[in-house]
Amino acid sequence: MIDRILPTPEKFASCPDDERILPFYDGQFECVYILLHPFFKPTAIDIERFFPSAWPDKLEIINGCDAISWREIIGLSGVNSLCDIDIGLRTSIGGLKKELSNEQFSKKLAELDQQNIIHPQEGDIPPLLENRLLKTIKELGHDWLWVGDQFGTERKLLxxxxxxxxxxxxxxxxxFTHDHSLLVTTHWDSHCSFLCSSKEVIEEMLSLDPFEGFYCTPKTEVYWGAYEI
Structure with a gap:
């Protein structure tokens, strides 16, 4: 019996696993910007809706919640940095090795529940970023985008x-764009997405909409909160 081994996904449509981000995209993208997934607070949706079987859909969240930035969360939670938030969120979902996790950071973020502040979801482009990204990409002159799965085995042009x-x-x-010049992808254990393109394109996008985040250095890891940003 022959083992069925998937081919290596194309870099223009894939996400690094557990490694340095820029070297993974070497030869495909010049630059990667970490898009931080916002925390959010319901304004027109009952807080009781936010459990798996009743979770609001994309447009409900866009129209019924306010985004809260990570910078604001530093002040509200008492943690000291973006790295602390990243480690606290990953700890809360069991996404870090024991030696890298921090239960104190996780507890401080959990206390935000008392203010009806909801943690960003890991592994998915969040509703409160998705349409902003789509509209900004359209401003760059793109009308179509390929939508792909995490394994690089299915995609459709929309x-x-x-x-x-x-x-x-x-x-x-x-x-990702049809010309493979721009990609937005999300690592399954991360509360952030990777915006991959040229520095010029990313700078133009940030001038249109100042997405909260930071640029990768050659040393930035997927699990960046535990390492050098």
Whole structure:
């Protein structure tokens, strides 16, 4: 019996596993910007809706919640840095080795529940970022985007305006342009997404919408909170 081994996914449509981010994309993308997934607070949705069987859909969250930045969370939670938030979130989902986890950071973030502040979800491009990204990519002159799964085995080409109105991106999925010049993808244990392109394109996107985040250095790891940013 022959083992069925998947081919290596193309870099323009894939995500690094547990390694340095820029070296993974070497030869494909010049630059990677870490997009921090916002915390959020319901304003027009009952807080009781936020459990798995009743979780609001994309447009409900966009229209019924306010985004809260990681910078704001530093002040609200008492942690000291973006790295502390990253480690606290990963600890809360069991996404770190014991020696890298920090239960104190996780507890401080858990206390935000008392203010009806909800943690960002790991592994998916969040609703409060998705349409902002789509509209900014359209501003760059793109009308279509490929939507792919995490394994690089399925993809479909969709009109950006349709993506804005619907919820078409699969869990752990990615979006990338037809010319392979831009990718947005999310690591399954991360509360952030990777915006991959040229420095010029990313700078233009940030001028259109100042997404909270930071640029990768050659040393930035997927599990960046535990290492050098």
């Amino acid at each position: 009109w950006i305006d349709d993506l804005v109105e619907k919820d078409e991106i699969p869990s752990h999925g990615c979006i």
